[in-house]
Amino acid sequence: MHVRGSIRPAETRGGSGGAAIGTTRRLPSRPPRGQATAARVATLVLFNKPHGVLTRFTDDAGRATLADYIPVPDVYACGRLDADSEGLLVLTDDGRLQHRLSDPRHKQPKTYWAQVEGIPDAAAIARLAAGVALRDGRTAPAQARTMAPPALWERDPPIRFRAAIPTSWIELVLHEGRNRQVRRMTAAVGFPTLRLVRWSIGPWTLEGLGPGEWRSLHIDPDRPLP
16 A cells, blocks of 8 residues: 655645646735735645656556556646656646746756666766766766765665675766666766665755655745745
């Protein structure tokens, strides 16, 4: 059984098929004289996506999707996370906020923890930080460092590794979001990724969320992002 978060009392549970993306709650545009207009409110869902779950709500092949975990209506993923990756996925019911969180031009940093095959040296870490030449161009400068193994849940299924080759962990902070970027970057410097977890997006992290768990927030989508 999947463990799910709880919706705060202020949140509205509407039908999943009625409202279009970007729907938010507003007072009438012309309130009575002397009455202030309420700020727009957007729902934000933070979800710890397990390995093997697709970042969409339907799948013709019957694979696990967001619908198996998140009962909040009318929310859409801000970006994507590959099925074989784990960690933080942010969803919202506000179209403009979704665009701001998904578009690399807004430069929301994304922190990834990658378990790699081998033990990267300082030169490999420096290459990751400076930018790596990939088939679709050189990656933007990033923050990169080795790290101690984080205290994470066991992955299901477990990673496959070779007993004769040690593994280690790298933290990468990216400001862009190319397809399978972290995996391609670590492979390009000689250390293939065995497990990939996204720990944070902007100010939001996985803190307190186990795999398959989520929590919801209500924010003003018109305020600048942290």
